[in-house]
Amino acid sequence: MRLELHNLNVCTHTGEALVKNLSLTVESGSVLALVGGSGSGKSLTCSALFDVLPRNLMYSCERKLNGENITGQALRGRHMASIMQNPSSAFNPVQTMMHHCQETLSAVGIKDQSVIAQAMLDAGLDDWKTVLALYPFQMSGGMLQRMMLALALMSQAPILIADEPTTDLDLVVQRHILNRLKKVIKKRQLALMIVTHDFAVVAQLADRVTIMHRGEIVENTSVEQLFVQPQHSVSQQLLTAHLALYPEETHD
Amino acid sequence: MKLTLSASIGLTVFVMLLIVALLAPWIAPYDPSAINLPQRLAPVSLDHWLGTDHLGRDVFSRLVMASTLSLGAAFATLVLMLVIGVGLGGLAGYAGGRTEQVIMRTCDVFMTFPTVVLALFMVAILGTGLTNVIIAIAITHWAWYARLTRSLVLSIRHSDYLKAAKLSGVPVWVRFHRHIMPTVLVQLLVLASLDIGHVMLHVSGLSFLGLGVQSPTPEWGVMINDARQFIWSSPLLVIWPGLAILLSVLSFNLMGDALRDKLDPNLEHEG
Amino acid sequence: MTDNAFLQLKHVGKTYGGSSFWQFKAGKQVLSDINLSICSQQSIALVGASGSGKSTLCRLMLGLEPASHGEIYHNGKAFRDFARDDWQAYRRDVQLVFQDSIAAVNPRQRIQQVLCEPLQYLRGLSASQCVREAARLLDKVELPASSLEKKAGQLSGGQLQRICIARALAAKPKLIALDESLSGLDVLLQQQIIALLQDIQQQDGTSMLLVTHDLRLVDKLCQQVVVLDDGQLVEQRPAKSSELWSSKMGRELSEAILPARPPIRNPLEQSYVTETEECEALV
Numbered sequence: 170m171r172l173e174l175h176n177l178n179v180c181t182h183t184g185e186a187l188v189k190n191l192s193l194t195v196e197s198g199s200v201l202a203l204v205g206g207s208g209s210g211k212s213l214t215c216s217a218l219f220d221v222l223p224r225n226l227m228y229s230c231e232r233k234l235n236g237e238n239i240t241g242q243a244l245r246g247r248h249m250a251s252i253m254q255n256p257s258s259a260f261n262p263v264q265t266m267m268h269h270c271q272e273t274l275s276a277v278g279i280k281d282q283s284v285i286a287q288a289m290l291d292a293g294l295d296d297w298k299t300v301l302a303l304y305p306f307q308m309s310g311g312m313l314q315r316m317m318l319a320l321a322l323m324s325q326a327p328i329l330i331a332d333e334p335t336t337d338l339d340l341v342v343q344r345h346i347l348n349r350l351k352k353v354i355k356k357r358q359l360a361l362m363i364v365t366h367d368f369a370v371v372a373q374l375a376d377r378v379t380i381m382h383r384g385e386i387v388e389n390t391s392v393e394q395l396f397v398q399p400q401h402s403v404s405q406q407l408l409t410a411h412l413a414l415y416p417e418e419t420h421d
Numbered sequence: 422m423k424l425t426l427s428a429s430i431g432l433t434v435f436v437m438l439l440i441v442a443l444l445a446p447w448i449a450p451y452d453p454s455a456i457n458l459p460q461r462l463a464p465v466s467l468d469h470w471l472g473t474d475h476l477g478r479d480v481f482s483r484l485v486m487a488s489t490l491s492l493g494a495a496f497a498t499l500v501l502m503l504v505i506g507v508g509l510g511g512l513a514g515y516a517g518g519r520t521e522q523v524i525m526r527t528c529d530v531f532m533t534f535p536t537v538v539l540a541l542f543m544v545a546i547l548g549t550g551l552t553n554v555i556i557a558i559a560i561t562h563w564a565w566y567a568r569l570t571r572s573l574v575l576s577i578r579h580s581d582y583l584k585a586a587k588l589s590g591v592p593v594w595v596r597f598h599r600h601i602m603p604t605v606l607v608q609l610l611v612l613a614s615l616d617i618g619h620v621m622l623h624v625s626g627l628s629f630l631g632l633g634v635q636s637p638t639p640e641w642g643v644m645i646n647d648a649r650q651f652i653w654s655s656p657l658l659v660i661w662p663g664l665a666i667l668l669s670v671l672s673f674n675l676m677g678d679a680l681r682d683k684l685d686p687n688l689e690h691e692g
Numbered sequence: 693m694t695d696n697a698f699l700q701l702k703h704v705g706k707t708y709g710g711s712s713f714w715q716f717k718a719g720k721q722v723l724s725d726i727n728l729s730i731c732s733q734q735s736i737a738l739v740g741a742s743g744s745g746k747s748t749l750c751r752l753m754l755g756l757e758p759a760s761h762g763e764i765y766h767n768g769k770a771f772r773d774f775a776r777d778d779w780q781a782y783r784r785d786v787q788l789v790f791q792d793s794i795a796a797v798n799p800r801q802r803i804q805q806v807l808c809e810p811l812q813y814l815r816g817l818s819a820s821q822c823v824r825e826a827a828r829l830l831d832k833v834e835l836p837a838s839s840l841e842k843k844a845g846q847l848s849g850g851q852l853q854r855i856c857i858a859r860a861l862a863a864k865p866k867l868i869a870l871d872e873s874l875s876g877l878d879v880l881l882q883q884q885i886i887a888l889l890q891d892i893q894q895q896d897g898t899s900m901l902l903v904t905h906d907l908r909l910v911d912k913l914c915q916q917v918v919v920l921d922d923g924q925l926v927e928q929r930p931a932k933s934s935e936l937w938s939s940k941m942g943r944e945l946s947e948a949i950l951p952a953r954p955p956i957r958n959p960l961e962q963s964y965v966t967e968t969e970e971c972e973a974l975v
Contacts, residue, residue: 206878207849310742336876339742339905340948347950366878369950392954410883414908415952581796584756589859590783590813600798 170197170235170327170360172249177230179213179222179384187226188213188384195328195360202375202392203364204407210384211364215332219245244328246277250321254333256313260305266316267301270323277324288323291356292316293349311342315349322353329354331363335370347374368411372396380404424679431675438669442488449482453639462655471661474644475651476637480661487639487662492669494551494633494640495621499613501559502620506566507609513567514574515597525571528564536561536623537630544632551624551640554633558623569612573605615677618670625666641666698732698866699753699786703762705923706748722748723923726762732785732866735893735900737910737931739945740920747791749920750871750903754788755779784814787860791872793852799845803830803855806844810862829858833888850881857888861898868892869901874909886912907945919945 172195179188188210195201203211216222217230220241232239234248253259260269270285289297292315305313314334321329331350335343351374354361363374371378371392378395380388380403387401399405424432441448451469457477465472471480513524540557547553577583577600586596627633628642636643641662648658704726709719723745730736740746751757753764755771763770766782774782787810790796797806807826811817817825827837833854844852853873860868870889874882890913892898900913910917911931919927921941929935937943 206880340907340950341741341905341944344948344950368879369952372952372954373950375954393957396953407879410879412952413883414879414912416911581790581792582798585788585790585796585856585859586798586809587756588754588783588788589810589863590780591809592813603800 171195172244172328172360173231173233174214174218175231175233177214177217177228179210179217179226179228182225182227186384188217188228191381191384191386193362193379193386193389195362197327197360198354198358199376200354200361200363200374202371202378203362203381204366204368204371204378205381206366206407208383209381211381212332213384214381215251215330215362215364217241218330219249219251246273246324246326248326249328249330250324250326252314252317252321252329252331252334254336256310256317256337257305259317260313262305264304265301266303266308269316269320270301273320273324277326279323279325284323284325285319289316289319291322291349291353292319293345294319310338311346314338314342314346318346318349318353322357327358328360329362331361333364333366336365336367343370350374368408380407425682427675428679428682431672431679434668434672435676438488438492438672441485442492445485445489449479449485451479451482453478453483453486454637455479462651462658465657472655472657474647474658480644480658483639483644484641484661484665487641487644488665490551490634490638490640491621491625491642491666494555494624495617495669498555498558498562498620498624499617501555502563502566503609503613505559506563507570507605509563510567510570511574511597511602511605514571514578515601521571524567528567531560531564534561537627540627540632549632549635551628551634554624554627557627558620562620566609566612570605570609573608574601577601577604611677611681614680615674617677618673621666621670621673697729698767699730700765701726701728701753701762702765703727704749704752704759704764705761706745706752706757707760721923723752723759724761726925728918728925728928730867730901732899733897734916735902735914736916736918737902737904737914738918738920739904739907739910740941741905741944743922744920744941745923746903746905746920747871750788750869750901753901754786754869755782756788780814783810784863785865786867786869787863787865788869788871789853789856789860789873791875793856793873794849796856797844797852800843802841802843803847804840806855807840807859807862810859814863825862829862832861832892833858850877850884853877853881853885854888857885857892861892861896864896865898867899867901869903871903872905874902874904875906889913905945907949 173192174194175192177188177191178186180186191210191214193201193203193214203214205211213222213226217228218232218241222228232241232244234244239248274280274282274284285301286297289300294300294312294315300308300312300316308316317334335346338346347370350361353359361374363370365371375392378388378390378392379386380395380401382401382403388395388399388404390400395404396408399408455478457473460469460473460477461475463469463473463477469479469481471484474480474483509524509528513521536558539561540554543553543557583596583600586600591599624633625640625642625645628640629646631646634640634643636647644662645659648655648662652659704723705721706723707719707721709717726749738746738749748757752759758771763772765771766778766785769778804823804826807829808819808822811822811825826840830837830839835851835854835858839847839851839855844855847855856873857868874885877885886909889900893900893913902909902913904910914931917927917929917931918925919937919939919942921939927937927939927942929938937946
């Protein structure tokens with residue numbers, strides 16, 4: 170399973186280019202990290218993949234699934250599932266988790282209810298029977314994020330796009346979620362593209378890293394190569410800032 | 422300032438009505454109460470642009486003089502409703518606790534009164550007159566504004582920037598009128614401009630029923646009531662004041678829509 | 693710790709909900725029996741997972757909400773006994789930078805008005821003095837003076853974060869509390885803000901109260917660490933200590949820190965990725 174995005178260009182109505190000529194590839198069993206500072210255009214890239222950009226932006230691109238052209242709409246749900254940044258706003262506050270699961274399953278046309286239990290266990294929700302009866306306000310941020318992962322998994326989509334999935338969570342929960350993601354990707358051989366600005370997440374999860382700056386790709390390399398020898402000045406800047414947080418690094 | 426077609430129409434009509442209402446004594450060609458029986462029920466002519474009514478009074482003059490009363494009463498009612506509603510609603514939203522509970526339950530009680538019944542009640546006690554009609558309408562409608570104001574104030578009261586103002590040593594009243602009221606008032610203005618047509622209909626409606634202004638004072642509702650008996654012979658007598666009410670309410674609604682379109686998206690962009 | 697420590701908390705607890713005029717029900721206890729002394733010369737970090745009560749404790753210390761139990765003392769005087777003047781004096785000593793800088797500034801106000809509020813009400817400056825001082829504050833947080841005329845809605849998150857810090861500095865406080873203000877910032881901005889805060893600590897002698905769940909930030913700015921778990925204070929220790937954490941939450945938080953670099957991989961297990969992506973010119 171291989172998803173390719175070619176020549177993505179996003180601009181505003183006034184002609185200001187927000188993303189320029191961006192191309193990337195996501196493959197089964199591997200993780201691509203899309204990294205950049207605020208305003209680099211990484212979230213826009215995600216939205217463009219799904220074809221859910223705001224109306225006031227214009228864009229053009231080519232999407233290929235296993236070599237064949239495909240629209241964003243056709244990708245949604247069936248081939249590509251998403252995990253968003255703010256879990257508390259991603260759920261309908263007046264519906265239980267069971268309702269959300271059924272909505273997801275009927276959207277992709279899956280009748281088999283047993284996928285729900287398996288997806289929730291894979292996402293780390295061991296007491297899934299209790300969780301299914303809960304409303305969003307009864308669940309913590311970490312639980313909601315796990316639920317979002319479960320919903321993404323139960324749709325059986327082979328490609329997962331995660332847009333800053335752990336930014337709003339505390340570090341303890343973040344570690345659990347990332348471990349879960351790692352296990353699930355290996356087990357189900359999913360393709361994951363994770364958008365983040367946190368290099369620690371990149372180090373732990375990613376196989377390849379694409380660094381964006383002002384709408385363009387400035388570096389595209391394997392994660393080991395990036396940490397050993399970042400080529401572009403932006404990558405070097407970001408990496409230095411990240412390593413400065415760790416005391417043992419300052420002795421280098 | 423770019424305006425849509427409907428907004429332009431609304432604004433133009435509104436401005437025209439305002440001018441007519443303010444300059445009525447100078448615009449009206451005849452004395453509105455001058456009875457001229459030989460000329461009764463005259464058709465449209467160059468002398469009497471809209472004809473005369475059953476007592477020979479010039480309809481155009483009466484219509485023009487009535488605009489002052491009708492529009493004035495509508496605005497007065499609106500102002501009264503806003504003052505009571507915003508005052509109490511703002512207090513409820515800001516103070517919270519028991520004050521809020523008491524005010525909100527009072528709102529609930531007042532919202533159950535039907536306007537016409539209350540107006541009848543007031544007329545029975547205090548007599549007829551435009552003032553009583555205004556009071557009756559204000560009493561039954563202030564509660565909606567109070568509720569809206571309270572929820573707007575509540576939504577802002579918990580925002581971080583208000584807490585930051587408290588930490589900056591800003592006193593309570595200054596916080597209220599500098600940080601809370603501007604946003605609240607803008608939203609209320611939009612609602613009020615949409616509501617004024619409704620209020621106008623109430624005023625005219627109650628006068629039509631004979632509870633407000635009494636004949637011979639010219640008021641659009643009263644004029645319709647007077648012309649009822651002649652509806653088959655001289656239907657225009659009913660239509661002219663009806664058209665006046667229609668035009669006013671329409672222009673208020675169009676302006677209200679335009680105001681909302683103009684102000685709400687701005688609020689979203691600024692947030 | 694003496695009785696006249698700068699800020700002292702004794703048996704402080706906070707319960708939300710509970711009985712009201714209309715109903716009788718049990719409340720939710722967010723904080724219980726917190727005892728803490730803070731000196732104005734030391735920066736202190738308040739750490740814990742989400743829901744541990746650290747943000748609530750921060751708000752109580754700032755006087756934004758009253759404590760349900762116990763008492764907080766400033767220079768020996770209890771909050772309960774504060775008159776309006778005492779609160780003004782307290783606000784001059786202790787300020788807060790909120791987590792979400794975009795929500796912390798009124799979008800309709802110009803930056804000048806935002807900064808003039810504490811200058812006018814806490815330091816009693818006149819209008820012209822306010823303008824000069826506001827420009828000086830902007831300079832201190834490395835923003836151009838032209839920002840004074842802009843409305844809050846026109847600035848980016850990073851710029852607003854600096855404005856919030858400038859506003860906190862306006863009162864010339866002894867202690868600035870940062871309620872998760874560094875969370876969620878991208879790594880470059882975080883580095884810049886940390887450098888700015890370190891500057892402020894050194895030049896003005898202002899201490900910081902850092903509320904966070906990220907232990908990596910703690911020894912950059914603070915000398916002491918206090919750990920909260922489920923509303924209770926479970927550990928207090930120096931920030932740069934190399935000893936093991938004695939509390940469960942402390943251990944969890946330190947284990948939660950992801951390593952800085954990727955793990956060494958067995959080349960046989962490495963996933964096979966083709967190199968068909970277009971690369972921008974590698975400098």
